[in-house]
Amino acid sequence: MTSRGRFADVVFGRKQLIVLIAFVAALSGIGVGLSAQKAVWEGWVIDRLFQLRTVLRPAQAKTPAPVVVVGLDQVSLDSEKLAVLPRVLMTPFFAKAGQGVIDAGALVAGFDFVFAYSADDFQFPGSGEASLRGLDVPFKRFLLQNRGKVFIAHTEIGVPHRSFSAVAGAGGVRSVLVVTDSDGIVRRHAPDAPLVDSPDMIDAVLAKLGSDISEGYVAIPTSRLATSTPYLSLVDVLTMLETEEGKEALKDFVGGRAVLFGSMLPYEDEHLYSDRFLPHLPAKEAMTGPSGRPRVQPQTAGVLILADIVGAAVSGRVAKAPPRGVLPAVAILFAVAGSLAGLFLPLMVLPAVALSGIVAGLGVSLAGLEFGVLFAPGVAPVACVSAMVVSAVGKVGILQRKQRSLVRLFSHYLAPDVIRQMAQSEQLPELGGDTRHVVVGFIDIAGFTKMSESLADREVVRVVNSCFDAIGQVITAHQGYIDKYIGDAIMAVWNAPNTVDDPERAAVDSACEIVRLLDRMRDKTGQPALDLRVALHAGHVLVGDIGGEYRRSFTVMGTTVNTASRIEAVAKENRVRLAFSKPIADKLPESYPKKAIWTGLLRGLSKDTTVFTLDTAEMKMERIAPAAREKHTGKSGGLRKRSV
Template sequence: MNIGRTTRDGIAVAAIVLICAGAAVSPAFNMVHGLSIDILTALRWELFGSRQAPAASPTVVVAIDEETYQTPPFNSSPLLTWTGEIGRVLSAMVEGGARVVGFDMVFQRSIEQSEIPFGEGAFGEKVRGFDRDFLRALAAGSSTGKVVLGEVLRGDQPIRPSPGQRIAVRQQQNIRPLNVYTDSDDVVRRVPLTFSVDGKPVPSMALELASRALGAKPELAANGAVALAGYRIPGAVPNTITLNFEGGADHIPTFSFADLSSCTRKNDKEFFRRQFEGKVVIVGTVLEVEDRRLTSKRFTTGIEGARAPRCAVAVQPVSGRFERREIAGIYIHATAVNNLIAKDAAVELGRLPIALIAAFAAAFAAAMARMLKPVGAVLAYLGAVAVYATGATAAFNHALVLPLSEPFIAGVGALAAMVGYRFMIADKDRRLLRKSFALYLAPDVIDRMLASNKLPVLGGETRNVTVLFTDLEGFSLIAERMSPDALMALMNVYLSEMTDIIENHGGYVDKYIGDSIVGVFGAPADDPDHARNAARAALGCCARLEELNRSATAFQGRKIVQRIGINTGDALVGNFGSRRRFNYSVMSDAVNLASRLEGANKFYGTTVIASETTVAMTGGTFAWRELDTIRVKGRTNQLTIYELLAQAAELTPAQAAVAADYAQGLAHWRAGEFDSAAEWFARSADADRPSAIFLERARSFAGQAPASEWDPIRTLQEK
């Protein structure tokens, strides 16, 4: 029976969608994840422009910029000599009503610390008191919580302000880290919210400034989440805020330090009140070569400049300016503060929603490639990409980040794979499968496989299967006592009979390992009852072996005993081997565990042991006896094992009685009630090997209270 073309193509589409979506969200493409934010930032700027006027920005920047370095008296003086002017500007901003002033620059040294010889002493001694105005401004501002200095955490050697500045701002009470978070592609899209310093959480500079501006302390949850003024700060990376940049270069008002310094000499207090009242101020450098960072704003930057209202100095054009992909680091912190105050940090989706969107994109692309010619499919897909990108841009206008890169990658991959499938796959796949599998599978299994709703994938696929593992007891001794010809005749009869039973119940023999048989149910053909069929096959093998022991000439009156282990689980089934020779086989831990369960029969004196997963899938069709909870060799997890007694309708009263007594004894054993356990096990110990084993174990503990570390789980060391 042929699989219909529609069904076959549906299977191909589903496989392509899953593979492409899974690949798109896999770690291999982690570096392109942040690209979605970068593209959305640019698209939003192009489609919607600025979301608010610059004057409405809660944060302003005071820039030590190129203009400042070209303006007297700064043009001929090193930065360390500017502290007096910085102190005067700081005092003017605080007196003008700034909520808080943060420094995105660190003065590690003071000119007063200079030990360069000058005259009869050191230069620092000659200029003692040079930083007095700056330190007084810091002390006055920090006393009211309006000044925060920055530091850079760097292992055991942080970059911190000079000792005098740290004392002026009351040490770490008013010093906060300036570190940012860099993604794997060296792009800054996030800012940390807190840092661990001496084992205590310390807010970052951005969180501290926003906190003081809002008059609310950050709330740190046990799971690492951070809330501020009732706003639970979102973050795809724990303990970070995803930056929601505006486009262009004018969204955060920027004042040139040179102009503000001149304004203090004019004593224009009204200017400072108009421009800084109620604002968060960040002081730092905005230069062409210093502290430049790639951010998620990299596709929509602008020519930076001090475009805020002027007080004293006319705008001085700086030659050689051009738009760059990097921005000054100070705008990263300013954006973070704005996002925290406005409660509009970018919200990223988790991996599962991204995977679902990628799967939808892959499904659409694969469907178009299936129905249309390649050119038409490409055009249809690009049109869908444009529509989706427009919708994602509109969503980003409300701070929601919908993925762009992962769906696009998944869609392109699905488009290419489906076009390739259409060119390469024809009806020969069915003939190829029949010809290949006929070499090592029974004909009825091949027919069921081809009639199945799901063809196995050449090269391997994951299936839920049941593995039946059989072995003969004492085979080495049997082989020693028989001639080679007699042994071969015995094994041919035994293996043929057992194989027929396994195949008659829908399984196939994966391999023979000496006297062992590995049977698989549930592959290559779909079989929803594979666990029940494996159990039926196990009972059939036991019954048939009893007949062979009585009547088979090849057995020569010998009583052959077999042991069977059954386990259900996911396994990789397919073609394994070399390029020139391969076998259709099954590989997984489910096979190994079936082998271990077969070996467990040695200890318990049983014939068929199954795992709890197999028992769970068989329902009430069979009568099972819970044997024990064990750990088998090679595994650390505990496992409850069961003995297969009979079909449920064929259970004898004697079997039921033994099972009931055993269950009572096992319950007392696990509770540490060894005397009671021994009484129950003794009822059937004469005729039941598992009861006898537990009776001996219970009696060895009789009269003893269970130790506090009592563990009823047995570890089997033998395979």
Template sequence: MFHHLTNKRGAILIGLAALLSVLTLQVAGFAGTDRLGLLLFDRYQRAAPRAFEDAGVRIVDIDDESIRRLGQWPWPRTDVAALVRKLTAAGASTVAFDVVFAEPDRTSPALLAKRVGLEGGAAPIVAALAAMPDHDTAFAQTLQEAPSVLGYFLTREGSAAAMPPKAGMAVVGSPPSAGVPRFPNAIQPLAPLRDAASGGGFVSLIGDADGIIRKAPLIAFQGDQLMPALSLDALRTAQGAGSITVKSSDASGEYGGEGEVVSLKTGRFEVPTTHAGELWMYYTAPHPERVVPAWKILTGQLSASEMEREFSGRIVLIGTGAAGLRDLVATPVQDRELGVMVHAQAIEQMVLGKFLVRPDWAVGLERSLLLALGLILVLALPLIGAVRGAVLGAVLVGGVGYGSWYAFRADGFLLDPTYIVLGLSAVYAVETVWTYYREERQRAYIHRAFDRYLSPDMVKRIVDDPGQLELGGEEREMTVLFCDIRGFSRLSEQLDPQTIIRFLIAFLTPMCDVLLNRKATIDKFIGDAIVAFWNAPLDDPEQYANAARGSLAMVERLAALNRDCPPDWPGNVQIGIGLNAGPCCVGNMGSAQRLSYSLIGDTVNLASRIEGLTKLFGVQIAIGSALAAHLPDFAVLPLGRVRVVGRAASETVFVLLGDEALAQDAAYRAFAAGHGVLFDAYHARDWAGAAALIEAGSDPAAGYGLAKLYDLMRDRIAGFAVDPPGADWEGVFEATEK
């Protein structure tokens, strides 16, 4: 019991160590495991993307067809200005560009005049071009007249003058510092364009380590100045709001470190964010109605009423989706998505209030569940075993997984079950491996102890349930077999030692196979003799029938060997088998230096003597009366009452001729009836009647292998007829040999 408890304690300790290791990884943050959680959230979005609702956002896409129809990008700024005017005339609340106009328009007349002059063009032509309106100036005037927002890139390369913010940034609580990205430089629009626009926002999108855009940054630092993203400033501009409010954790009553952003507010919209001021993106499936190709607007493909229906009161984002312009990104639901689509869907989420949120209590809940569920599995697994432990683990993992999925679907909560699943898996793996290692050592011990005298099936049963095995002496009701080769001494004289060994191997191997198949335990080999028994060390409710069938099968197998004559087989080999049943003492016996699992008792001694009587009676299988009583359906006949050497009490010995099929044979039944009458006449001292029965039954007796018995009975009856036994005679024959 102490050893059993020690094994369980070891499993618990190693499981607890695995659990604490995973908890340490969770607290420290392991990039590989964290990425698994993100991939799980991606699968959630693919399985249940945000339902599309028209939130008043449209994308004008400068796609491949637009470039084919209107010329390569960049287009003249006059064309871009015309696009803005058409959208404004259609009632767009804001026109925002996911395009950075950082260089002058190469098609402006002044630049063309300079180039023509350098190439030796005519002076009047140069002068005429120089006098024409500048395209960038015309575009700036259009921007000034329209609610417009220009984009710019934030970079970490070099440094430049700060990008002047278009909107005030008010901070409630500690200044945001934890995690909000910082950039020293910005690739800005041309100053006239920047100054003319109503708003400005950065368009930089930085994916996770695998390049997928899961979070859209809404604020960032350029130097010490907080700057809004294009999506956030477009929403501000559309409302005519003057500022953006940044709320930190210490001003919100939420859990978090100092300077961690929890939300942003512009106008009437408040947006929950990560501590770095990012918006968890909740993408929809693709919806083509969001996107209008630029060529349809500039070529007049859309009528005035269609333009108004598409753009009136809506925030319009202009982006470049043409393959050559490469503004394509990967999202959880699309491998190739327009970069401007991320900004558009961010605005939709802010307008609709449909957010994915990683609550401030999520980490605490995940760690608590990891500890609680992990401890349950740690403590339960040694008690319930690997299979039921796997079921319990699957239930716990399934419950955590379903809880995470339900939280996503019902509330938009992002609860990461990765570390919990990893912890439960680690606990199960290490405890199962530990238990398997411990049990394999135990199995190896049992195999070493028993595989030489137990059948493989019985060894497997003990290995599977060692509790069935009680080592040490115990008394059991058992069946014992002794088998010996007839005339082995004579064979030994004729054969050299190596041939004898090969013959014994050829004989003993199939005989033992037969016995092991009948659930026998091989006790020992005594030269050419086999000693085996049934009903130990495991219970065998069919021990008597198994012993009988095993003995009959040995006789059949020997007949086949005599027919086939394997190499070194010395002709026609015969055996005698003695079987007996009764109480025996069985267990590990021997000395402190060497033990053997064996049995002792009168039942064993009598079985050995019965095997010796097979030579006297000329039969192959002789059994004791106790065993015969347990085989009522087998072909069993009496051989006589015998007092064996070394035993005072007499024993009625029987011959086992066959199984139930022979016992039901009509000819056998007739012979068995006559055989019984013969023995009745013999014990009744009816010598004349017994002699007549002997003569009548001799031929069928020979057919059943009982010719020697009948010859022996004939001689005894003839002798008793001349010299009758005394009054105390009980029909007992005194055996003089073992």
């Protein structure tokens, strides 16, 4: 193992890397999950949870709704009582209806209308006649007599006429503005405590109904408001007040409740509300007057939203934010679960696990609604999935790192290209192989047998390993592949299994550099008699796996290998450090000082072979000391064993 590999394993060992990835994945999941609060899609999920809750929640006894809506609808405008007057002149009818519901037992009456115009100020053009003066007197008297129980509206751009504001009193004019979420849909309300002093009409009505709610909440509707909110048309109230029987029916309708007056006309004061996915309440179950209800619109009338926000708080149909720290704890739990799943479960099952995490996260939010707690529905699923994605990516990195480590480790035993090919195909190559043109080389430690007789076994191993390490680095640097170690020799191949553009020149250059390492190897091993012989031959060989089902080896086979081995004997006889065949000599440039040293029939071959060397001083073994030359002569027995 290289020093670089050891450093990487120490700093980023597999266990440490897994812990680091799990930590980073969990941290990422927590951060991304918590950032999903109030995302633009969160409201849509909340509304779907309300829908699912309605489907799953068993039928329960209906409790009387605390708020009744009296609507100015098209039926009222078309009735004989109201058709003769424009809407701005209907204050006498509002006064009569408002006083009627108060007398019938309503605890509070709120008007979701901005009475910005007073008939007392109207004068006919030209004549200046103020024939409408006094028309608003009944409504002003009604406001004055019921101060503290009746509220009129103002909006961001509309305020009541000063005469109405004066008789309504300081607390009689309240805001009917509603707050939308980031997706433009009304869902929540933040009370302004104390409620009696709040500028909002919702809070004023809540106070009159005895509510002491002070925390922000989300109203949980159970059906479309347009089909379920107790409703009377304005003309129905006026008609009921004309008979004793009608007055009794009105008492049953509004007694002990709040009454909100507002417009039910299409496209007038409408908002998107979280009831839009909910089922319609059957008409027979809804509290409705004789004139029925306006048809359900895509959006919800503002007065119905005000009524539901008030009614939800009074009847407990609200969900509040979880206590501080609970939501981060949920994010941590799901992020850790996601990160562990991504690391330790098979990649193929992660989509199903991610879906399970999403369902579980939404299940937590759905269960929280039953306890009046609204967990931001995006936090848990996003924390789980994002942590799982990060850890899965890290796991892929670990697998790739493991693959690289295996390639690096097993490259000491097998060609890295072969290992990478097996890793990519995930199967063993077929036995046999392909025929390729290669250069085969035998690098032999000359005189090794004689030298090893005087050395201890451990010292022999040290000398051999030191030489093989230096020689192997040179072979690899010149794109060679070490096929095998044969005792004190190395069999190397150029152009298999990798591809080398000029294998003959690469092999000779490698041999020259190995020879130049002799002095350094002698100093390092402490063996002055150490010498080398390199034999090279080029030709076609069979490259591939040999062996069986349970054990195999990658190698090269053929006459070329045997010829290279025989050429080593020629090198020994001619006392040269490098010997190579004519096919190699023919491929070398003219600048290489090639010299033929032998021509003849090598053992086992049928044709003559010409052997060359480089005509340089360093290639002649005579350069070594006489004592070392004597030791080299004892190596012939090992050579014959290999060349037979």
